[in-house]
Amino acid sequence: xxxxxxSKIIEKVSSLVVKTNRAIRGEVREAIEKTFRxxxxxxxxxxxxxxxxxxxxxxxxxxxxxxxxxxSVFFVKQGCGTIVEAGKYKNIEGLINEGLKRGSKxxxxxxxxxxxxxxxxxxxxxPGIIHLMAGQRNEFEILLMVKGFGSENKSTLKMLxxxxxxxxxxxxxxxxxxxxxxxxxxxxxxGIGIGGSFEKAAVLSKFALCRIGRESPHRQWENGxxxxxxxxxxxxxxxxxxxxxxxxxxxxxxxxxxxxxVAVNISCWAHRFGSVKL
Numbered sequence: 001x002x003x004x005x006x007s008k009i010i011e012k013v014s015s016l017v018v019k020t021n022r023a024i025r026g027e028v029r030e031a032i033e034k035t036f037r038x039x040x041x042x043x044x045x046x047x048x049x050x051x052x053x054x055x056x057x058x059x060x061x062x063x064x065x066x067x068x069x070x071x072s073v074f075f076v077k078q079g080c081g082t083i084v085e086a087g088k089y090k091n092i093e094g095l096i097n098e099g100l101k102r103g104s105k106x107x108x109x110x111x112x113x114x115x116x117x118x119x120x121x122x123x124x125x126x127p128g129i130i131h132l133m134a135g136q137r138n139e140f141e142i143l144l145m146v147k148g149f150g151s152e153n154k155s156t157l158k159m160l161x162x163x164x165x166x167x168x169x170x171x172x173x174x175x176x177x178x179x180x181x182x183x184x185x186x187x188x189x190x191g192i193g194i195g196g197s198f199e200k201a202a203v204l205s206k207f208a209l210c211r212i213g214r215e216s217p218h219r220q221w222e223n224g225x226x227x228x229x230x231x232x233x234x235x236x237x238x239x240x241x242x243x244x245x246x247x248x249x250x251x252x253x254x255x256x257x258x259x260x261x262v263a264v265n266i267s268c269w270a271h272r273f274g275s276v277k278l
Contacts, residue, residue: 002138004278006087006095009142012276013099016144017072018107020274021064024055027213028189028271031246035187041241048187048236051269066270068148069109072100072128073206075143077135084140096142097126112149131203139277145210146272151184152265157202160260169194169262170225176264177229177245182238185268187246190229193263196253201261208249209265210273218250236269 024032032055036048058065074096078084089095104111104125113122135141156176160168173192189212193204216222226245235241246269255261 002082002140003085004082004140005085006089008278009084009092009095010089010099010102012278013074013096013142013144014103014106016142016274016276017100017103017109020144020146020272021069021107021109022062023059024065024270024272025213025274029055031189031212032187032269035236035243035246039236039241039243041235041239043239044236044241044243047239051236064107064109065272066148066268067110068150069104069107069112069125070146070148070272071113071152072125073145073147074128074130075133075145075207075210076130077133077139077141077143079135079137079139081137082140092132093127093130096130097128100124100126100128131207141275141277143210143275144273145206147206148185148268148270151188151268154180154184155205155263155265157198157205157261157263159198160262162258162260164260166221168260170228172262173225173264174228174232177234177266178232180266181234184266185270186234186238186244187236187269188244189267189269189271190245190248191265191267192248192250193265194250194252194261195255196261197255197259198261200253201263202265204251204253205263205265208251209267209271211249211251212247212271212273214249216249218252222248222250 039045101124113125191205191208193201226248229245234244
């Protein structure tokens with residue numbers, strides 16, 4: 001059995017929190033650059049230029065890419081051949097949240113997490129949203145997505161009738177993006193979760209966003225759906241133009257014969273995610 005110390009997990013999570021908030025991944029930047037080159041609408045093109053300058057400035061000045069440092073969403077993959085020595089933190093969730101607290105302080109991140117009813121701020125960006133997943137035998141990987149709520153608030157979930165099929169799914173996705181308009185800071189990335197149960201579809205849609213830039217078995221469908229969304233003419237910043245969605249990923253899971261859950265999770269242009277393997 002492979003043992004992983006609590007101090008190592010905390011250290012790696014802390015660094016991941018800082019890095020993810022400051023630097024956009026290469027495939028995300030490439031998508032924005034490609035959009036900038038393709039766009040012809042003057043205001044949208046100017047908006048995209050400012051976005052690229054903002055990304056460079058954040059990296060140079062070691063500052064967050066966006067002032068909304070979001071809610072931290074973690075996917076933790078652990079194989080049966082690994083043991084976590086949690087120590088005083090009791091479990092993996094405790095370790096992850098301690099790393100999140102330290103990273104937020106180290107990176108001077110805005111404290112954005114509050115009690116849902118009293119609205120009292122936790123003052124340390126914890127707790128994060130933590131999903132535990134089964135991994136390969138000796139695998140231990142932590143994946144983080146920083147989710148701003150301008151886009152999160154425009155994400156939706158619907159229990160479709162099974163007879164609606166792909167056509168119904170596409171209609172729902174397009175309506176969601178059209179209703180969102182400029183609010184989620186387009187151009188956007190979209191994760192779509194199909195199947196499972198009510199809650200599984202939502203998790204799938206969020207995990208799909210973490211697969212932007214990777215191969216997909218649904219690539220043809222994703223590209224076709226992207227074309228239909230871009231025909232909406234929302235454009236960068238809502239100023240109109242060729243590109244509203246830069247990329248889409250779809251994740252599916254078997255579901256009940258009587259159901260067709262579909263979740264649409266939208267991410268703004270500042271799509272921040274990263275991972276670390278221990």
